[in-house]
Amino acid sequence: MIGIAQDAQGAQLPKPWIEQAGGTFRSLLDQKNLIGKLYNLKYVPVGILIDEQGHLARSVSSVNIDDQAFKIELEEWVTTGNTPASWQANDIQEAVRSLTPEEKEADEHLNQAVLFLQQDRRQDAIEALKKGYQADPTNWLIRKQLWAIEQPTAFYSGPVDYAWQQQRIQEEDEARH
Amino acid sequence: MHIHQLFINGQSQSLPAAPVLVDNAVWFPLQSAAKLVEAELQETPDGTPMLCQGDLCVRLEEDDRRSIDGHPCVALQSLAHSFGLEWDLKATDLYISMTDRKMSGVSMGMRPPNFTLPDLYTGAPVSLNDFIGKKAIFYMWASW
Numbered sequence: 044m045i046g047i048a049q050d051a052q053g054a055q056l057p058k059p060w061i062e063q064a065g066g067t068f069r070s071l072l073d074q075k076n077l078i079g080k081l082y083n084l085k086y087v088p089v090g091i092l093i094d095e096q097g098h099l100a101r102s103v104s105s106v107n108i109d110d111q112a113f114k115i116e117l118e119e120w121v122t123t124g125n126t127p128a129s130w131q132a133n134d135i136q137e138a139v140r141s142l143t144p145e146e147k148e149a150d151e152h153l154n155q156a157v158l159f160l161q162q163d164r165r166q167d168a169i170e171a172l173k174k175g176y177q178a179d180p181t182n183w184l185i186r187k188q189l190w191a192i193e194q195p196t197a198f199y200s201g202p203v204d205y206a207w208q209q210q211r212i213q214e215e216d217e218a219r220h
Numbered sequence: 221m222h223i224h225q226l227f228i229n230g231q232s233q234s235l236p237a238a239p240v241l242v243d244n245a246v247w248f249p250l251q252s253a254a255k256l257v258e259a260e261l262q263e264t265p266d267g268t269p270m271l272c273q274g275d276l277c278v279r280l281e282e283d284d285r286r287s288i289d290g291h292p293c294v295a296l297q298s299l300a301h302s303f304g305l306e307w308d309l310k311a312t313d314l315y316i317s318m319t320d321r322k323m324s325g326v327s328m329g330m331r332p333p334n335f336t337l338p339d340l341y342t343g344a345p346v347s348l349n350d351f352i353g354k355k356a357i358f359y360m361w362a363s364w
Binding site for chain 2: 044045046047048049050054056057058059060061069070071072073077078080081082084087088089090091092093094095096097098099100101102103106108117120121124126130131134135136140141142184187188190191198199
């Protein structure tokens with residue numbers, strides 16, 4: 044098991060979560076959404092399951108590690124090597140493709156935001172992420188990181204404030220339409 | 221072994237550089253391969269070349285590429301699945317047919333795109349390919 048933390052702000056934010064969970068697995072940092080660009084992903088959480096030959100054992104898609112049925116399937120695959128029937132049934136022919144011009148623009152803004160964050164230019168990073176969100180509103184990896192930097196108390200002070208997130212989604216969606 | 225005669229959909233063709241048979245694989249000059257499948261040579265964000273036909277892109281992994289007689293070549297097999305290529309080798313003649321059975325992308329049983337990211341604690345580079353030989357679960361998550 045290898046965790047990949049998606050975080051434009053760097054390693055300092057995911058570290059406490061890993062330590063609090065007592066995670067002993069290898070952890071990687073993806074600040075600039077490399078995985079998302081390679082696999083056409085714009086959300087988390089996602090699982091990439093690889094067999095001994097380096098081939099995909101399951102479509103690259105969302106996983107819910109709290110889902111009991113998925114845990115059973117995962118254990119079956121890890122211990123026996125047998126591919127669960129539901130993974131076969133839900134296999135996706137995922138096209139590997141180039142970024143669209145809008146996705147490229149959003150990616151450039153995200154990269155700019157990472158640079159600003161490294162220079163402690165938080166407000167500039169927020170503006171860059173806003174431009175990224177405007178370029179590609181379907182990219183939740185940009186949209187939610189914008190929120191987390193703008194409003195850290197909704198994410199990092201106690202439980203995540205999902206009511207605040209719903210309110211924010213509604214406001215942004217209304218503004219766009 | 222060099223291919224002497226090339227037939228595409230039954231028509232004799234000549235190329236600036238001839239395809240070559242090496243290690244039981246047909247290696248096709250990259251530029252000619254792009255033309256053959258009507259694709260454009262592009263790069264993935266991590267710098268891996270890929271052939272794209274509209275939204276359909278096929279990554280050319282290291283094993284799929286080789287320089288032969290100074291020409292960059294691609295293993296025809298790596299394009300067959302996605303671009304619907306079939307071929308038959310008779311002595312030194314290569315017969316290629318284009319079919320419409322195009323399949324694309326990352327699905328079960330295929331090699332996923334490799335990536336390299338820093339370890340969260342040490343910064344040491346870690347690649348997906350480092351884990352070939354054992355089962356691996358990469359879990360992409362966020363604190364936000």
